[in-house]
Amino acid sequence: MKMIEVNNLKKSFGKLEVLKDINMDVNSQEVVCVIGPSGSGKSTLLRCINLLEEPTGGDIFIEGDNLTAPKTNINELRQRLGMVFQQFNLFPHMTVMENVILGPKRLKGKSQSEAKEIGTQLLDKVGLVDKTDVYPDKLSGGQKQRVAMARALAMEPHIMLFDEPTSALDPEMVGEVLQVMKDLAEEGMTMTIVTHEMGFAKEVADRVIFMDEGFIVEQGTPDELFNNPQNERTQAFLSKVL
Numbered sequence: 001m002k003m004i005e006v007n008n009l010k011k012s013f014g015k016l017e018v019l020k021d022i023n024m025d026v027n028s029q030e031v032v033c034v035i036g037p038s039g040s041g042k043s044t045l046l047r048c049i050n051l052l053e054e055p056t057g058g059d060i061f062i063e064g065d066n067l068t069a070p071k072t073n074i075n076e077l078r079q080r081l082g083m084v085f086q087q088f089n090l091f092p093h094m095t096v097m098e099n100v101i102l103g104p105k106r107l108k109g110k111s112q113s114e115a116k117e118i119g120t121q122l123l124d125k126v127g128l129v130d131k132t133d134v135y136p137d138k139l140s141g142g143q144k145q146r147v148a149m150a151r152a153l154a155m156e157p158h159i160m161l162f163d164e165p166t167s168a169l170d171p172e173m174v175g176e177v178l179q180v181m182k183d184l185a186e187e188g189m190t191m192t193i194v195t196h197e198m199g200f201a202k203e204v205a206d207r208v209i210f211m212d213e214g215f216i217v218e219q220g221t222p223d224e225l226f227n228n229p230q231n232e233r234t235q236a237f238l239s240k241v242l
């Protein structure tokens, strides 16, 4: 089953055409990494997929349901997508646990005790059970990002979208965040990950998409894309980042 299907997606901001004609699919349990230069439209693509931006044209289907159809229940559909950003966006006045269980309580109608049970499991999964009652300002960047992942997972998403989750981190914290993503991949989570971590993409991705100037220029397995890129723009980009 296709978890995400994007057909002829276009997105402009005023006169600026950011996404020009994007076609992509993500299959169940697939890990897709999206790479490409800054400004190529990677974030805009993810933001269109969960309707943080409204597409200018084209269609997006989530598990077969048309995201852009007028009848669609956007809030229900959005709950199937978990999103993790470069900036962690934790609520500073809430503890780690409160941050994680807010969504399940407010949006999924979970009781405090049910939500805490889920929260404890997820904080254990991301290695932070000992931080349950701590406020975010006491956490490192890597720990904050792991809380943000636990918070997204607490909504029981069917698909996880990551937008450069390690770009704001000090280098020594990148590994712990990538490890959580690796664990998720091994558990069969369907994931789309915008990243500059080429080593991670090589190791974990089932498929790598290279974007440039609002187009998908090339895609393939990590081996195809990294070791034998066909397009000269892919080659030029990789020669700078590898």
Ligand code: ADP
Residues within 6 Å of the ligand: 013, 016, 018, 036, 037, 038, 039, 040, 041, 042, 043, 044, 045
């Ligand atoms: P990437 O994530 O690949 O670096 P983005 O999707 O963030 O690229 O941005 C692509 C282009 O769209 C950039 O030129 C950026 O300035 C522009 N852009 C992104 N969001 C907006 C917005 N809300 N309003 C106007 N321009 C935007």
Ligand code: MG
Residues within 6 Å of the ligand: 042, 043, 044, 163, 164
């Ligand atoms: Mg971006």
